[in-house]
Each structure stands twice: as C-alpha cells, then as structure tokens.
Amino acid sequence: MELRTVWWEDDAVCLIDQRKLPHTMEVVRCTDLAAVAYAIRSMQVRGAPAIGCTAAYGMALVAQQSVALTPSALLTELVQAKATLDSQRPTAVNLAWATSRMLRRAEAVASEGVEAIKHALHAEAEAIFAEDLAMCHAIGEHGASLIPPRGHVLTHCNAGGLATAGYGTALAPIRTAFAQGRPVHVFVDETRPFLQGARLTAWELLQAGIPQTLITDNMAAFMMQRGQIDCVIVGADRIAANGDVANKIGTYGLAVLARYHNIPFYVAAPSSTIDLATASGADIPIEERDPAEVTHIAGVAIAPQGVRAAHPAFDVTPNELVTAIITERGIVRPPYLAALRQLESGR
Incomplete structure (x- = not known):
C-alpha cells in the first residue's frame, strides 16, 4: 500500500522518474544540487510533499559535499542552495517550507561546527520524510x-x-x-x-x-x-x-x-x-x-x-x-x- 518515491542511498538523492511511468520504472540518482534542481523542475519528481522531501534531501546533499572549513561558509552555500531549489517550482509551498526548515536547523547547530551541520541536516531530511509519511496516514x-x-x-x-x-x-x-x-x-x-x-x-x-x-x-x-x-x-x-x-x-x-x-x-x-x-x-x-x-x-x-x-x-x-x-x-x-x-x- 506504500510506495518509495524518494530516498537517500549511498550519498545520493534517489527517486522514481515519474515521467517514465506507467510503462517504465526507472530510478534516478541525483549526486549534486543541479541534478536535484533538475529533478524538481522537469517533474521527474512531482507533488508538493514529495518535492518538499526531495528538496530537504537536496539541502543535506549540498552539506555533505561541501568542502567549507567554517560554519559561516557552509551556511552561505546552504542559503544559495535554498534559493536555487525554491526557484524551480514557485507554486508549491512545501518546497520553500522544507528548505527553510533545513536552513533553520543548520543555523541552530552552527556553533557546533561544520560536521555537526552535516549530521544535523541529514537527520532533519530523514525526519521530514518520516513526518510526511505519518501525516499521510493520519x-x-x-x-x-x-x-x-x-x-x-x-x-x-x-x-x-x-x-x-x-x-x-x-x-x-x-x-x-x-x-x-x-x-x-x-x-x-x-x-x-x-x-x-x-x-x-x-x-x-x-x-x-x-x-x-x-x-x-x-x-x-x-x-x-x-x-x-x-x-x-x-x-x-x-x-x-x-x-x-x-x-x-x-x-x-x-x-x-x-x-x-x-x-x-x-x-x-x-x-x-x-x-x-x-x-x-x-x-x-x-x-x-x-x-x-x-x-x-x-x-x-x-x-x-x-x-x-x-x-x-x-x-x-x-x-x-x-x-x-x-x-x-x-x-x-x-x-x-x-x-x-x-x-x-x-x-
């Protein structure tokens, strides 16, 4: 009764390419911000909650791949990533809601260092996904x-x-x-x-x-x-x-x-x-x-x-x-x- 639409696997954001359904089930691996942004804009992934989950994982991906040496530098990258993701599809509010939540989480742990931000954002993306699934059942x-x-x-x-x-x-x-x-x-x-x-x-x-x-x-x-x-x-x-x-x-x-x-x-x-x-x-x-x-x-x-x-x-x-x-x-x-x-x- 449940589908796995988007998920994190081996340091990549994975999703079903919904443009290929119903004839072909193809999984897309997004390994950088550009790929995540394209997936949202091109409707490889679609639906407001799914876009929000994807964007959250996209923010976590940016953090994981960052070579920033200071929390402030990483936060700057995340602000830029948020702007990129938010611009892909402006109507669905879940997109900006998810990226804003991720950015707030990064800011909340910034004083603990770069690695703390990376860990926190991955956990936050997983939490957004789990919460969405629970909300749907409710x-x-x-x-x-x-x-x-x-x-x-x-x-x-x-x-x-x-x-x-x-x-x-x-x-x-x-x-x-x-x-x-x-x-x-x-x-x-x-x-x-x-x-x-x-x-x-x-x-x-x-x-x-x-x-x-x-x-x-x-x-x-x-x-x-x-x-x-x-x-x-x-x-x-x-x-x-x-x-x-x-x-x-x-x-x-x-x-x-x-x-x-x-x-x-x-x-x-x-x-x-x-x-x-x-x-x-x-x-x-x-x-x-x-x-x-x-x-x-x-x-x-x-x-x-x-x-x-x-x-x-x-x-x-x-x-x-x-x-x-x-x-x-x-x-x-x-x-x-x-x-x-x-x-x-x-x-």
Missing part, C-alpha cells in the same frame, strides 16, 4: 469518514504515494477506506496536459488493487450529472490563509461542477501546505510551464506546428467552493480564515 484516517457509503470518488491529478513520502494525501482516505473493507470506486481524471491521473494515479490504484475507472477531464460533468460521483477529493500545492486552494490546473473547474451538482468537494493536504503568510489565492504565484507540454504528448505533436499554447500549471479554487480541508490534525471546515489559524496555533 489524513487517511480522518478523511475516510467523509467518503459516502457507496464510495464513488472523483480524483484529479496525482496526490498519491508518488506525490508524497509514500501513502498520499487525496488518495490516503481512499486507501484507508479500502483497507477497512469499505466499498470504494475511484473515477480518475486523466489530468491534461501532463496526464498525472492517467499515468500515475491509475497506476497506483492498480498496484493497490483498488477499483477504478479512468475518464477524460471533460467527462467529469457528465458523470456527476448521471449521479456516478459521490464526492471529489483533491490534493493541494498551497492553501492560503483564507482557505483558497492552489492545485493542478482543472481543479477549479471540478469545484464549480461539484457545487452545481451538490457534491462534496474535499481538499486533502498536510498542514505544511497551509501558508498563513499568503492572504488569499490572488497572492499565490502560478507556475507557467513550457507550452510544448500542451502541444505534445510524450514528445509526439498533437497540434499544428506553430500554434500558440498556454500552460498555467495550477489554478486557484475559491474557499467558498471547498466543503472541508482534511489535514493530519483533523478536518477543517468554514469559516477557514479562523479555522486555519486555530489549526496552526495548535502546533
């Missing part, structure tokens, strides 16, 4: 109770084990409910243009033996109209202080459809995805990716040469369309401005 326990008795759930993108330390956020309630012996059937949005649903979520559910039906993105409204969807569960890359949610492009449309059809729309995310410093979704930076990812699939052109294409990688769902937010510390309901602050103050 999200599953809290969220399973929200899945209606028939268990027909629509998902978008991939917020499963591949997007996290190994169990998932949006898929966690589904996995938990299935493990409890409850009826579950997942309708998997293909998620154009990168096809994370078709390539990754469908693959994960097959591995877990969970019943599923793959649909194209533009089938979702029809499935809702026919009464085939009981609830929608998606992940998140950033949740603003007012409860607005940034997630994979297409999420906002599903939320609008769910509201029209009176279907609960749930967001599952660890508390590290909540960004109280961002007041609303209007303040969340939206990553613009290469338009070639729209005009091509797996390197094959599907549009006329020379056509202009847009590729915002994320959209923002207004908080009033979100029925509840499922975190590792419980289920958060509106009004989100107060509820999210209360959740964070209880850390």
